[in-house]
Each structure stands twice: as structure tokens, then as C-alpha cells.
Amino acid sequence: MSKDTLFSKKNKKLLTDPLDDNNPITVQVLGICSALAITVQLKPAVVMAVSVLFVLSTANVLVSIMRNLIPSRIRIIVQLVVIASLVILVDQVLKAFVYDVSKELSVFVGLIITNCIIMGRLEAFALGNTPGKAFLDGLGNSFGYGIILIIVAFFRELLGSGTLYGYPVLEKLGVYELGYENNGMMILPPMALITVGILIWIQRARNKKLIESN
Amino acid sequence: MEELINIFIKAVFIENMVFAYFLGMCSYLAISKTVETSVGMGGAVIFVLAMTVPINYLLENYVLQEGALVWFDESFKDVDLSFLSFIMFIAVIASMVQLVEMIIEKVSPALYGSLGLFLPLIAVNCAILGSSLFMQERAYTNITEATVFGLGSGFGFFLAIVGLAAIREKIRYSHVPPALRGLGITYIITGLMGIAFMSFMGIKL
Numbered sequence: 001m002s003k004d005t006l007f008s009k010k011n012k013k014l015l016t017d018p019l020d021d022n023n024p025i026t027v028q029v030l031g032i033c034s035a036l037a038i039t040v041q042l043k044p045a046v047v048m049a050v051s052v053l054f055v056l057s058t059a060n061v062l063v064s065i066m067r068n069l070i071p072s073r074i075r076i077i078v079q080l081v082v083i084a085s086l087v088i089l090v091d092q093v094l095k096a097f098v099y100d101v102s103k104e105l106s107v108f109v110g111l112i113i114t115n116c117i118i119m120g121r122l123e124a125f126a127l128g129n130t131p132g133k134a135f136l137d138g139l140g141n142s143f144g145y146g147i148i149l150i151i152v153a154f155f156r157e158l159l160g161s162g163t164l165y166g167y168p169v170l171e172k173l174g175v176y177e178l179g180y181e182n183n184g185m186m187i188l189p190p191m192a193l194i195t196v197g198i199l200i201w202i203q204r205a206r207n208k209k210l211i212e213s214n
Numbered sequence: 215m216e217e218l219i220n221i222f223i224k225a226v227f228i229e230n231m232v233f234a235y236f237l238g239m240c241s242y243l244a245i246s247k248t249v250e251t252s253v254g255m256g257g258a259v260i261f262v263l264a265m266t267v268p269i270n271y272l273l274e275n276y277v278l279q280e281g282a283l284v285w286f287d288e289s290f291k292d293v294d295l296s297f298l299s300f301i302m303f304i305a306v307i308a309s310m311v312q313l314v315e316m317i318i319e320k321v322s323p324a325l326y327g328s329l330g331l332f333l334p335l336i337a338v339n340c341a342i343l344g345s346s347l348f349m350q351e352r353a354y355t356n357i358t359e360a361t362v363f364g365l366g367s368g369f370g371f372f373l374a375i376v377g378l379a380a381i382r383e384k385i386r387y388s389h390v391p392p393a394l395r396g397l398g399i400t401y402i403i404t405g406l407m408g409i410a411f412m413s414f415m416g417i418k419l
Contacts, residue, residue, distance in 0.1 A: 029397065032239040033340040076337060077308050084301040092297065110300050110347050114340040116240040189234060190408030197394075197401035204393035211392050 014136040018144035020207065024117045025148040026200045027210060031117030034108050035149055036192040042165045045153035047094070047101050049146030051109065055086045056118050057138030063126040064134035070127075079122050080113065087112045117145055152195050160186030218362045221354075225366025228415055231341045232374040233408040238341030242375050243400055245335075252379035255335075256372030260365065262314060262336050263345055266307050267364030268357050270346040273302055303346045311337040341371050378404060 024030045031052070038044045062082050063070075070078050091109045094102035102109065112118065121141055126134040157163055162170035162182050170176065185191055204210045231237045238259070245255045276282055278299050283290035319326045336342060345367045354360045381403055390399050 026397070029243055030240060032243065033236050033344075036236040036239065077305070077312075080304050080308055080337075081301065084304050088297060088300055091300070111237070111340050111344055113300055113304055114338050114343045116338055116340075119338045188409070188412065189236065190405040190412065192236070193401045193405035193408060197398050197405065200398040200401065201391070201394045204398065211395060 011133065011136055014133060015140040015143075018137075018140040019147060020144075020203070021210070023144045023148065023203075024120075024141050025145060025196065026203055028117075028120065030120045031115045031145055032196075034111055034115050035145065035152070036189070036196065038105060038108055039149060039153040039156055039192050039195075040160065040187055041157045041163075042150065042153045044101055044104050045149045046146075046165075047098065048105065048108065049142070049149050051090045051094070052112060052115065052117070052145055053139070053142040055083065055090060055112055056121060056142045057135055058086055059083050059118055060121060060126045060134040060138035061131045063122050064129060064131040067127050075127070076119075079119060083118055083122075084113050117141060148196070148199065151199065152192060155195060156186045156192065159183045160191075218358065221359055221362050222366040222369075225363050226370040226373065227411065228417060229367075230370040230374060230411055231344065231367045232371060232404075233411040234415075235344065237344040238339045238371055241335055241339050242371070242378065243397070243404075246375050246379040246382055246400070249376060249379045249383060252375045253372075256368075256375045258336055259339065259341065259371045260368030262307075262311060262342055263364040263368035263371075264361065265314070265364075266310050266342060267345050267349055268361045269306055269310065270303050271349055271354065271357055271360035273306065274299065274350050278302065299347075299350060303343060307342050307346070308337045341367065374407070377407060381407075 018024060022028060025032060025035055034048060034052075038048050059079075059082050063079060066078070087110065090112070091102070094105070094109060121137060125137045129137070154164070157165075158169065160183060162168060162175075170180065170182075186195075225231075229235070232239065232242055241255060246252050274282075276285060278295045280294035280296065281291045282295075283293050315326075345364055348367075349360050349363060352363075354363060378400070382400065385399065385403070394402075
């Protein structure tokens with residue numbers, strides 16, 4: 001195996017690919033469950049993105065270190081145990097430092113365990129690559145995931161409640177005096193799906209090679 | 215009895231796993247290309263949910279909760295193991311799925327042929343772990359209620375995935391803008407189905 005430097009072209013690709021061409025949410029269809037449920041406001045979305053960043057990159061490294069020791073028959077259980085222990089860590093930290101956000105995320109912190117983005121990357125990447133590369137892959141994919149989360153939450157919070165990160169932007173700008181009303185529809189869960197649908201539309205209109213045949 | 219029917223209806227329609235909480239989305243989107251496979255997946259989910267929710271209910275009430283270990287010894291009444299619930303629940307689910315897979319393979323190879331493919335996928339289906347966590351959050355009073363809740367949320371998933379698959383089979387014959395084909399239009403359909411399901415929300419049971 002050739003030894004390449006940390007920021008060689010190949011490694012950079014690991015980081016940048018998941019941002020667009022191979023985005024976990026819009027292309028790989030991974031990690032959608034949590035992505036949609038917690039995007040009503042920016043704050044929980046950011047917390048979720050950071051939690052996934054931590055869990056995914058650490059789990060990727062750990063599983064990659066153990067990849068030659070894990071018998072393939074029981075690998076799913078081993079992976080789940082690694083992920084579950086990391087998630088317990090995140091959950092306890094959130095409860096201790098940002099209790100209100102952790103209440104808001106409710107079961108979705110626990111659901112990071114079954115967030116397919118993590119299992120998917122472990123299966124597809126960490127099991128066959130060295131820890132360094134697995135770390136980069138974890139970082140790249142959680143950035144790709146986080147970006148979509150934040151874009152969706154940005155529009156839903158701005159249009160739905162007229163605030164950004166809890167700060168009343170539209171009120172300060174005086175938009176309400178012009179007769180603008182918040183679009184209550186954006187807060188409802190189904191609009192998250194439609195927002196992601198539109199994002200995919202925009203992405204694929206720009207990036208023709210992602211278009212599906214059917 | 216009335217209470218049980220209420221829990222069931224609520225889990226199927228009002229608090230539908232897919233449309234109200236977006237749980238199980240990954241397999242929901244990935245395996246809804248044809249009605250036939252989606253029926254297989256939905257059936258497997260109902261089956262696994264009906265098994266794992268009651269087991270996790272017992273675990274929660276006799277091992278994990280604060281003071282739940284009193285049946286074992288009085289001195290355990292201050293022990294609170296609930297921080298372990300994620301790892302316990304997922305272990306139960308993963309091993310149940312493995313067990314179910316082995317049993318079906320031995321007992322009915324025909325059923326295994328149609329379901330077998332989906333079983334490993336179910337271990338990481340968030341709807342399964344989600345149901346157990348909701349069961350924990352809502353604190354059902356007895357095991358029958360928990361079982362009915364498990365069945366109900368499984369049935370809700372079944373309904374959702376079969377419905378989406380039917381629509382996707384039809385939409386193949388219509389003109390969708392190229393960039394929206396496949397995943398994009400599927401998201402939007404699911405959103406519209408979700409809006410339709412929201413009409414159940416006002417129902418008080």
C-alpha cells in the first residue's frame with residue numbers, strides 16, 4: 001500500500017465528495033429519519049449535526065481499528081455496541097449541558113444508533129480502510145449530512161416562525177408591518193420532506209450525472 | 215378493551231411512525247419500488263415490532279427503571295439503570311432479528327425466501343428502536359398495552375410503505391421532470407401523503 005500524505009488528492013476527495021456528488025441524504029438515502037424530524041428550528045439541527053459528527057467519526061475510527069478482529073458473522077452486533085456506547089456518551093453530555101435542547105430532541109438522540117448513515121458508512125467504508133481514511137470519511141459524510149440539515153432548518157425556521165436560531169429576524173426587519181404572515185405550514189412535519197425534495201431537484205438540475213433513469 | 219383499540223388506532227393513524235415521526239424512512243424509501251417487496255418488508259416489520267416492544271417493556275420495568283430491581287432484592291431500590299436503555303434495547307432488537315431469521319429459515323423456507331432479505335435491514339430500521347423508546351417515554355401501564363402499541367405501529371408502517379409503493383408503480387408512467395425522477399418525487403409524494411395523514415390528527419380518542 002502506498003503511503004500518501006494526509007492531504008493528498010485522494011484524501012481530499014473523501015472529504016469533499018459527500019458534500020455534493022455523494023451526499024448522504026440526497027444521494028445515498030442514508031440518515032433521513034433524524035434529518036427530517038428535528039429541522040423545525042436551527043438550534044436542534046445544529047446540535048444534531050454536531051452529535052452525528054462526533055459519533056460517526058469516532059465510530060468509523062474505532063471500527064476501522066478493529067476491522068481485522070471482528071468476525072463477519074457478528075459484525076452488526078459489534079458495530080451496534082460501538083455506536084450505542086458513543087451515543088450514550090453524547091446523550092449524557094447533552095443532558096448535563098444543554099438540557100432544554102436534549103428534551104426537544106427527545107428520542108432522536110437515541111435514534112442516532114439506528115441512523116443508517118452511521119451503520120452505512122461503517123459497513124461500506126470503515127470495514128475496509130485504515131483508521132486515518134475512515135476518520136476523513138466520517139468527517140466528510142457528517143458535514144454532508146449537517147449541511148442539508150442546516151439548509152432545511154434555515155428555511156423552515158425562517159419561513160415558519162420568522163426567527164433564526166431563536167433570534168426574531170423578520171420582526172427586526174419590519175417585514176410584518178408590510179402584511180407578511182408566518183407560513184404555519186413550514187412547521188408541519190410533511191414540509192420537511194417537500195423541502196428536501198426541492199433541494200434534490202435543485203441539486204440534480206445542476207448536477208446532471210445524478211439524474212435517475214426512472 | 216376500549217383502551218386497547220384506542221392505542222391501536224392511535225399508533226396506526228394519528229401517530230403513524232412514518233408520517234408523524236419520520237421513523238424507518240431509510241428502508242421506507244429504499245424498498246418501496248414495487249408493491250410485492252414492500253408487502254414483504256411491511257410484514258417483517260409488524261412481526262419484529264410485535265416481538266421486541268413487549269420484551270423491551272419487560273426489560274424496562276423489571277431491570278432498567280429506577281427501583282425496578284426490587285423484585286430481586288430490597289437493597290436495589292435506589293438503583294437506576296435507565297442510562298443503559300439504548301444499549302439494552304438495541305441488543306434485544308439485534309438478537310431478536312437474528313433469532314427470528316434463524317427460526318424462519320428452519321421452519322418455513324418459503325417465507326424465508328420472501329422475507330429473509332429484509333430481516334437484517336430491520337435491525338437498523340429506526341422504527342423498531344423508535345417504538346421501544348416511545349414505549350419507554352409514554353410509560354404504558356401493562357404489557358398488553360405495550361404489545362398492542364407495537365402491533366399498531368408496525369401496521370402503520372405497513373400501510374405507509376405499501377401505499378407509497380403503489381403510487382410509485384403508477385408514477386412510472388407519468389412525465390416527471392428529469393431532475394426530480396426517482397428520489398426527488400418520492401420525497402414529495404411522501405410529504406403529500408403525510409399531509410393527508412395529518413387530517414387524522416384532530417381526532418381525540
